[in-house]
Amino acid sequence: METFRASFTGWRISSEGYRVKxxxxxxxxxxxxxxxxxxxxxxxxxxxxxxxxYADSIPLDSPIxxxxxxxxxxxAFASDGSRVEIARA
Numbered sequence: 001m002e003t004f005r006a007s008f009t010g011w012r013i014s015s016e017g018y019r020v021k022x023x024x025x026x027x028x029x030x031x032x033x034x035x036x037x038x039x040x041x042x043x044x045x046x047x048x049x050x051x052x053x054y055a056d057s058i059p060l061d062s063p064i065x066x067x068x069x070x071x072x073x074x075x076a077f078a079s080d081g082s083r084v085e086i087a088r089a
Contacts, residue, residue, distance in 0.1 A: 002015055002075065004076060004079035004080075006080060012077065012079055014075070016072075017033065018031065018032035018072055018076075019076075020072065020073050020076035020077065022041070023038070025042065025043045026040065026041060026042060027039060027041055028041045028073060030072065030073060032072075035063055035064060037058060037059075037062060039058055040053075040054040044083060044085070048081055048083045049082055049083070050077055050082040050084050050085070051077065051083075053073055053085070055070055055086050055087065055088045070086060
């Protein structure tokens with residue numbers, strides 16, 4: 001079963017080896033080994049806190065599928081009660 005821990009620098013670190021961090025009001029960083037993706041996002045101003053993630057900002061030629069990156073981001077933020085909405089063009 002996947003578990004998460006939070007670092008003092010804001011990363012949500014998965015027991016599966018990847019990590020996710022809200023970088024600013026407009027991006028989320030996803031890292032898995034050598035894979036580093038900056039995903040366009042907007043911080044939600046409602047409660048519970050969270051992000052709107054723009055799915056189309058994940059490159060189609062990424063070594064990991066867009067769906068898997070989105071699923072992992074959602075799980076990482078959900079681990080601390082944050083809300084995630086996915087927006088598609």
